[in-house]
Amino acid sequence: MPPVTCAHPRPGRPRLRALLALLLLAGTTPAFAQSNAPATPSTAQAVNLDAVSVSGVQPGPGLWKVSKGDHVMWVLGTLSPLPDHMQWKTDEVEQTIAGSQEVLGPPSVSLKPKTNFFGKLFLLPSLVGARKNPDGQTLQQAVPAPDYARWLVLKQQYLGNDRGVEDWRPIFAAVQLYDKAIKRHGLTASGGVKDTVRDLAKKHGVKFTVARYTMLVEEPRNAVKTFKTSPMDDRECFGRTLDTVERDMGRITARANAWATGDIEALRGLPMNDQREACIAAVTEAGFAKQLGFSDVQRKAQATWLAAAEQALGSNAQTFALLPMEEVLSPRGLMARLKAGGYQVEAPDGSDEAGADAQTTHP
Secondary structure, X not given: OOOEOOOOOOOOOOOHHHHOHHHHHHHHOOOOOOOOOOOOHHHHHHHHHHOOOOOEEEOOOOOEEEEEOOEEEEEEEEOOOEEOOEEXXXXXXXXXXXXXXXXXXXXXXXXXXOOOHHHHHHHHHHHOOOOEOHHHOOHHHHOOXXXXXXXXXXXXXXXXXXXXXXXXXXXXXXHHHHHHHHHHOOEEOOOOHHHHHHHHHHHOOOEXXXXXXXXXXXXXXXXXXXXXXXXXXXXXXXXXXXXXXXXXXXXXXXXXXXXXXXXXXXXHHOOOOOOHXXXXXXXXXXXXXXXXXXXXXXXXXXXXXXXXXXXXXXXXXXXXXXXXXXXXXXXXXXHHHHHHOXXXXXXXXXXXXXXXXXXXXXX
16 A cells, blocks of 8 residues: 555644643653753754755554563554654554554643633633733843843744744743754654554544543633743753754754654664753643642653553453653653563564663652
């Protein structure tokens, strides 16, 4: 069959879901951080200049095997960003999905306002300006002077003369810069892998289970107001994002290429988290996040996925699952926790993936 071109979702407007997307990162991005020592500027800048994302038909990574007795779960490790112009050859994935009784999605978080449809519509005017700094601060006033000087250079390179972003909170400005940078380097944040897997499950009549932890916001209007008026220590997130865009785009491109070409050994040797840990901490450690109950969603989302995976392994002869590559490769990730629970784990190259630290991963 011909390769499947992954569909990229259309960018959404800044509505309630988009406004609080950063709060949901805690449930969609794994907690651990692999070694991420910054490269020297001269070396990394050279890599940035030379790195080119792959294109055309690519196999993607092989599947990890999790089993107990005669029950098996095949796991596809997902990654962001990925090469924008690749065509993912999904033959193996489609065959595995067709032979499965269930497809399990990756860990996720849903934010559900406790209000009716018209109540949601009335929320929209309150979202205007939510990205702006409290007390009318400019970006220049909110971040250290050396970081702002670096920002001006990178902003000109990737954002041009956009003045509106100068009123944004550092974390929103950082996300905007990063998104533009990966696009310039031929990458896309989505890659469409989950959508493709969902479509294949539908094609073959296989149940798709969403492993989602749902948060109910009792007073969404007050939540938005609290978010808009509360401070957030996101300066480290801003600085680390500048580091990533300045120095690490070459490594990010190499990592994306390794996923596309199925180079598992290269994936093991490349950092996975980039600036995300600092940005997640900026959100989840803020006072408003704890007040609204967002600080613990990451652990709850992971627990939701783990419970769904164990249920699927117990009920199905064969399951297909999606799991972020960080959680697959880390000795503290969800794959290691499955191994600690007595499951056999085997990487596509036949190695024992979860590592010796798996026995110490339980909280």
